[in-house]
Amino acid sequence: MPYTPDKPKLAESSDELRARIPGWGADLDPADRPSVPKEQFDPNLSGAHWEFPERQPEKWPRERSIEHRFLTPVFGTSCPPKGLSGVIRRYSYRRFSEGRAAHWLLLLAADRVDAVESTLGSFVTRRPDNPLTETGVRSELTRHGLSSRLRGNRVDRVHHLIDPVLVAAPWVLAGGAAYLLLRRALGGRHR
């Protein structure tokens, strides 16, 4: 009880716990845990044989946080910025530090633009996007979709319907727009 000095008594003593739970207390000494203390200075521990690593060649202008003094010696080379999303990403890195919400909001916006650009782009490739296979929605049938959701007291049920709407909305909108454009184009020819 917090209203008096002593800690509430536990149901099981340390000896009982040690007997019941394999390994109980193996790391009992707080000083003898791998992440204690937080900082342990030892530059030779890691297997590295450099003080500052050699630099990886920069094959295209690599965007970087303006909080960095220079391009880090090693970096990922997945997905160079491209298209309109790439323009937004580069601007966001060039203009705003990590401390600014604008930096992250622009990057999130670029992500949405990227998804639209890439999906449209995929239709002129041999591998067009397929929302049915890419969402894995088939597993609703093969992996007990409905019964998994109905079992128990899951609180996420209330927003499960938002997911298909979020995923399907751009496709439905694009389909509708394509239909209207097509109808206008065809209509124009008849007139």
Add this chain to the structure above:
Amino acid sequence: MRAMVYRGPYRVRVQEKDRPVVEHPNDAIVRVTRAAVCGSDLHLYHGMMPDTRVGMTFGHEFVGVVDEVGPSVRNVKPGDRVMVPFNVYCGTCFFCARGLYSNCHNVNPNATAVGGIYGYSHTCGGYDGGQAEYVRVPFADVGPSPIPEWMDEDDAVLLTDALATGYFGAQLGDIAEGDVVVVFGAGPVGLFAAKSAWLMGAGRVIVIDHLDYRLAKAASFAHAETYNFAEYDDIVVHLKKITDHLGADVAIDAVGAEADGNLLQHVTAAKLKLQGGSPVALNWAIDSVRKGGTISVMGAYGPMFSAVKFGDAMNKGLTLRMNQCPVKRQWPRLFEHIRNGYLKPSDIVTHRIPLEHVAEAYHIFSAKLDGCIKPLIVPNAA
């Protein structure tokens, strides 16, 4: 090679991609034999992490065989079976030199606040990940370790993230003998954190979630006392009641950015992306831990602000500790614990899915279908 590729929120597929090449003298190329999907991947999959680009290959939890090494690599050679920590790190920057491998300053040009993580958006460095046949592993002399002869590959893959993180999370709780520990989230990280709390001498371990099948695992695998928060009007009050109104000594947030339990928080964060993450579990931790207690945050949040109840954390004199896990620091001790039979990480694996069906793995793990707790991805040639 075949690789998982992100196509936009809630959409991933497997496609042909160029095999990665050595780009730096200390790179290795690893042929992946097992990968896992992590709860963190869901934040990418749901489009919550800024600068997640279409075409990126995810996957930061993987093991494999070294296929090729750069000219300066000394500590591993082609043919070695290796486990690779999810952190990309240099070993010698200010932070690595102090053991803060997850905070390396030499591997992520895109952000200074976070280190490098395989397959985890450009915000974490823009590295392709291991849900593929091959992956580029920078600083091959620093991160990868040989998989011990006696170790099961499924245990090894969980050591590269989920187990190390759960174990690290319990350490950040500064657990003392007899402490009451409450863990929010019964996913892989929460299950391992709960199990690890006992190793550190906890007197009572409580796990909170809303998925009964995961709570059942917390009871059987982690010997925990479990409560489904959906069954209580207010889980914080319930936690007070069962701790003699004192509150827990230590709380661990193993939920992160997509926490449920408050529709407004969840929808503004996970669906509308108006905040970095939904801090429902973190706020419950703040409210349910005792004054002067400690909160360990393992759950991941986006880089933007989140609506955290900071005032109460201050008024209660709480200690908040958190980080991405510096994985390799945990390994020697965890190897011992596994050898001694204290931990059997692969007990939480529920699904083994071929790489070709990766979209279904993401869907069932994301929607929590089919009793899914931890799905492993097996590349075709493995």
